[in-house]
Amino acid sequence: MTVERALPTPEAHDLIDLTRDLIAKEVAPRVAGDESAGRFPREVFTTLGATGLLGLPYPSEYGGADQPYEVYLQVVEELAAGWLAVGLGLSVHTLSCFPVAAFGSDEQRAELLPDMVGGELLGAYCLSEPASGSDAAALTTRAVAGPDGYTVDGVKAWITHGGVADFYMLMARTGDKGARGISCLRVPSGLEGLTYGVPEHKMGMRSSPTTQVRFDSVRLPQSALVGAEGEGFRIAMAALDGGRLGIAACAVGVAQAAFDAAVAYAGERRQFGSRIIDFQGIGFMLADMATQIAAARALYLEAARLRDAGRPYGTKAAMAKLFATDMCMKVTTDAVQVLGGYGYVEDFPVERYMREAKVLQIVEGTNQIQRLVISRALTPESRR
Numbered sequence: 057m058t059v060e061r062a063l064p065t066p067e068a069h070d071l072i073d074l075t076r077d078l079i080a081k082e083v084a085p086r087v088a089g090d091e092s093a094g095r096f097p098r099e100v101f102t103t104l105g106a107t108g109l110l111g112l113p114y115p116s117e118y119g120g121a122d123q124p125y126e127v128y129l130q131v132v133e134e135l136a137a138g139w140l141a142v143g144l145g146l147s148v149h150t151l152s153c154f155p156v157a158a159f160g161s162d163e164q165r166a167e168l169l170p171d172m173v174g175g176e177l178l179g180a181y182c183l184s185e186p187a188s189g190s191d192a193a194a195l196t197t198r199a200v201a202g203p204d205g206y207t208v209d210g211v212k213a214w215i216t217h218g219g220v221a222d223f224y225m226l227m228a229r230t231g232d233k234g235a236r237g238i239s240c241l242r243v244p245s246g247l248e249g250l251t252y253g254v255p256e257h258k259m260g261m262r263s264s265p266t267t268q269v270r271f272d273s274v275r276l277p278q279s280a281l282v283g284a285e286g287e288g289f290r291i292a293m294a295a296l297d298g299g300r301l302g303i304a305a306c307a308v309g310v311a312q313a314a315f316d317a318a319v320a321y322a323g324e325r326r327q328f329g330s331r332i333i334d335f336q337g338i339g340f341m342l343a344d345m346a347t348q349i350a351a352a353r354a355l356y357l358e359a360a361r362l363r364d365a366g367r368p369y370g371t372k373a374a375m376a377k378l379f380a381t382d383m384c385m386k387v388t389t390d391a392v393q394v395l396g397g398y399g400y401v402e403d404f405p406v407e408r409y410m411r412e413a414k415v416l417q418i419v420e421g422t423n424q425i426q427r428l429v430i431s432r433a434l435t436p437e438s439r440r
């Protein structure tokens with residue numbers, strides 16, 4: 057079912073049409089095969105770059121498309137409906153460009169951004185470590201400053217695009233314990249001492265490589281520092297506010313795809329002499345799914361419009377991520393139920409959607425952490 061979108065400009069409608077065309081031609085024919093083979097679709101990202109879709113929310117001055125976040129997110133949603141590894145990949149790439157775009161010097165922006173947002177380079181975001189996930193400020197990867205730059209040692213874990221990215225936006229400790237001792241550094245691939253673990257064997261999203269990224273005395277010039285020393289955690293959290301909206305949009309896309317498959321099936325499948333969509337037990341389930349998807353989409357768009365208006369939006373982004381990903385888990389599980397036994401086998405994509413949904417409740421802050429963010433914003437001191 058084609059989603060009707062109220063987009064702000066004719067250009068935004070063209071971008072959605074372009075995305076749908078790209079999904080039909082380049083994504084749909086290969087998603088099932090690449091997912092089951094665990095093959096990363098680098099060429100799809102090259103096409104996204106060539107068509108301008110890798111830099112949508114960034115300034116045209118640096119090769120981006122100057123699009124509002126609400127438009128960028130709807131492109132992410134469409135891509136995720138076609139293939140989560142691609143939608144989430146775009147979201148992670150956008151997150152990885154953010155530190156340079158928002159906190160980099162004029163020189164860094166001019167030198168680095170055109171290739172980052174123009175599609176030449178694919179990004180990865182390195183915050184998590186084997187022993188620090190939710191408690192990200194406890195990270196121990198260290199960047200020691202010397203006369204001509206930094207020497208980095210440590211291990212990052214769970215890195216999307218590990219081993220296939222062209223640059224890694226790294227959060228490393230340059231100072232004391234805690235959030236204030238962390239800095240943000242840009243690391244190009246191919247440096248001596250930079251190696252990758254074996255891709256994780258995941259429940260879903262198998263075509264998106266997730267690996268450890270290991271730093272063994274990796275040398276970086278002083279110019280690798282993005283923002284000021286000690287500002288890295290603030291940069292990482294600001295990046296995640298936008299990233300969480302990307303995850304919410306991915307969740308809405310996956311749920312929409314599962315819902316569409318369930319509606320199509322329920323309209324054809326007959327039992328007891330009737331179409332199963334005419335049984336109220338199934339029809340009401342589909343009605344709830346449609347309503348939940350619409351509510352999640354409205355929530356991420358509201359947060360995006362706050363961001364576009366330059367207003368605080370972090371709490372709303374956490375709500376959107378929490379609601380949309382829990383919704384996606386429920387909707388994809390119900391879609392499997394609508395298909396009965398056929399939902400549990402690979403002949404239909406709904407089992408994939410259900411496996412994909414689970415990771416969205418975990419990445420970029422688990423849903424427990426989103427509740428923490430939301431509840432902290434409710435305390436009297438935070439509202440003062």
Ligand SMILES: Cc1cc2nc3c(=O)[nH]c(=O)nc-3n(C[C@H](O)[C@H](O)[C@H](O)COP(=O)(O)OP(=O)(O)OC[C@H]3O[C@@H](n4cnc5c(N)ncnc54)[C@H](O)[C@@H]3O)c2cc1C
Nearest residue numbers: 181182183184189190214215216266418419420421422424
């Ligand atoms: C496929 C995939 C891709 C990923 N991509 C990236 C990436 O590109 N870059 C990156 O940096 N990271 C990435 N991650 C890591 C992801 O962000 C972490 O897995 C996540 O933040 C949780 O950390 P953890 O796995 O260490 O779990 P833990 O932090 O150990 O949490 C374990 C459980 O305890 C709960 N918990 C922890 N603290 C609290 C608390 N205070 N209150 C209540 N409950 C709590 C959690 O919600 C969770 O249920 C990825 C993970 C996956 C699975």
